[in-house]
Amino acid sequence: MALIVKKFGGSSVATPDKMRAIVQRVLKGSQPDDKIVIVVSAMGKSTDKLIELASQITSKTYGREMDMLLSTGEQVSIALMAMAFQEAGHKSISFTGAQAGITTSDAFNKGRILDIQPDRILKALDEGNIVIVAGFQGITDSGDITTLGRGGSDTTAVAIAGAIHADVCEIYTDVEGIYTSDPRVVPNAQKMKEITYGEMLEMAKLGAGVMQPRAVEMGSRFNIPIHVRSTFSENEGTIIQEAYSMEIKQYLIRGVAEDKNVAKITVLGIPNKPGYAYKLFETLANANVVVDMIVQSVRVANEGVTDITFTISRDELASAKDVLEQIKGMMPVEDILIDDKMAKVSVVGAGMAGHPGIASGMFGVLGKNNINIEIISTSEISITCLISEDQVDTAVRAIHAYFFDEN
């Protein structure tokens, strides 16, 4: 007997035919005494259609009523999926986020899961049902419907798996698993059999798009293995878990990630006195601009000023520009330079901590390829270099070849 949560995204449930295919796959791939919870997203483009409908009425496509609207998308999916299982002769019941006992914060459009009371899910499983749960949604303490924002359905699936102590949470997606690099950039990237939560989180944050960090964090918190695999094939995918199986060798480097959603901002000639850097970043934080890498350079001829360079997501460049205009009125600065053609290349691996030579190896590869490094930042399990966007694909391929082809 296995207790399994399976999550299917919007493209996997886009049509009644695709739903039937999922039913067949789930029934064929499970034992009669398995207990199965299926988390689904809204069908295909239905969320986009609801947003379009709202935009015909208001420009304010956020807030409580938007969640009331969008949550119907998943509700349609769960009802149809339960019907599809029943039609195939299997007991099945669907639950909205509220019925599944998912309580969230009252931050509409980006609710955080606070608690799951899985009594109804467990009871329905005991009664022999395949339980279908709406992803991406929950309910506040005061009974308002919320949605969870980006990556919400993955988060729902992993959180439910945690709440019911599932053996595994399977995330079905349009790729075969997690690769050592993006296969569209690095054709010989290898599918990983396993990766740790920490490494996957780092990969996700540094640009690897398959899993949202929130769901990985949730898996780590409840120690639920996450199996990322393809909707369209029977192949084993990648297991994200706490530590590697005994049989697997320790990897120095686990993957090479790139992120093109980067803008670099340089504030020239800011007074080199306590409080100025604080004021700069506090003002950015107050405007909800998230700063990623930061470097402060000291001028050789000490002129009492310094230069500060930092990176942000390009999505937030408009907000950042407003803040920088305010900064000019708040402190003397020589100039502010903006470059929105930057990118990050990163190597990730829990094994690198005890092994010198990873950083120098990476820098050497970049140097050999005439790629200039603008900023370097490191964590316990990653090294990231800021480089020019038009060189990043070359950089990823060269670094991947160095670490994976040579070993």
Next chain:
Amino acid sequence: MALIVKKFGGSSVATPDKMRAIVQRVLKGSQPDDKIVIVVSAMGKSTDKLIELASQITSKTYGREMDMLLSTGEQVSIALMAMAFQEAGHKSISFTGAQAGITTSDAFNKGRILDIQPDRILKALDEGNIVIVAGFQGITDSGDITTLGRGGSDTTAVAIAGAIHADVCEIYTDVEGIYTSDPRVVPNAQKMKEITYGEMLEMAKLGAGVMQPRAVEMGSRFNIPIHVRSTFSENEGTIIQEAYSMEIKQYLIRGVAEDKNVAKITVLGIPNKPGYAYKLFETLANANVVVDMIVQSVRVANEGVTDITFTISRDELASAKDVLEQIKGMMPVEDILIDDKMAKVSVVGAGMAGHPGIASGMFGVLGKNNINIEIISTSEISITCLISEDQVDTAVRAIHAYFFDEN
């Protein structure tokens, strides 16, 4: 200050433009201190689209999952309506049936409202909101979503009006009010200013389509005036209420109704002994076939047998035929005749009880027009004749002329 519930049906909220038109109408037509609850149905044909989607998956388009599916239609409407009021600068909040505190029986697809706890509605009104409530839906004690079946949104509106002690429940529809007969059949039918719950119930049950009996019953129970009026004009419609205003004269006849959804079944030569008629109608009832008029005729030459004629809705003819086949195996009958080209014509009026001559007047009109009466049935406030379908429009026009043009 007035406390008003307004209900708009699917065609009134079919597009964002139509929703905006409702917003303008509601805001212009109310005082700043009025408290307004708006009950809406699903947009235009959206319920039909959901049913079509379900029918691509299963032939079983009923049960719990169907309500899970269909209830999304109203949820989309309420979210968009609340957005439309907010966009027009007015505070507004939407509630699903569950959030509005509407508890129903657990009869999926045809739930009955058991209770309304209007605390959230009242609180939201006190906070200055126009409150938008999803019609046609509720929730069971165990937290399952139900729909209320035919006429469900009208019932929701009147039930909420009762629960919050509203001054009036306005039902917006595509006609100007309740007419003395169907204006498509009787061009000079008159719009009524008022009608009693009892008369309206009788009219509705006898075929007048504007209001469903359930909503009228609910109005009667809570003594909430129901104002049936047009979505497309500012004219006063018809008020359904307990009794007539003092100024209004007592009407003998209030309206003439027709119903073409009738089939006549005659069981010939059934034994004229106790228990056979009971067995016949019990078997029909067990198959959920609702029998309307019944007449048993005694043969002149007493042959120990009798003939029983009854009518049913044509929708249930298929089920009835199955039952009649069983009947043939259960008792000796000479023959069973089915005529699905029958119709009912009725006169309705609370004043007729104390006034002889209404029945004879009606029969006289039918006789003068060479229309044969097959069955007659009467209630306290109505007389109904079963006649041939191809004569019913003529009958309605002639009876309407007799009672309304002459008076």
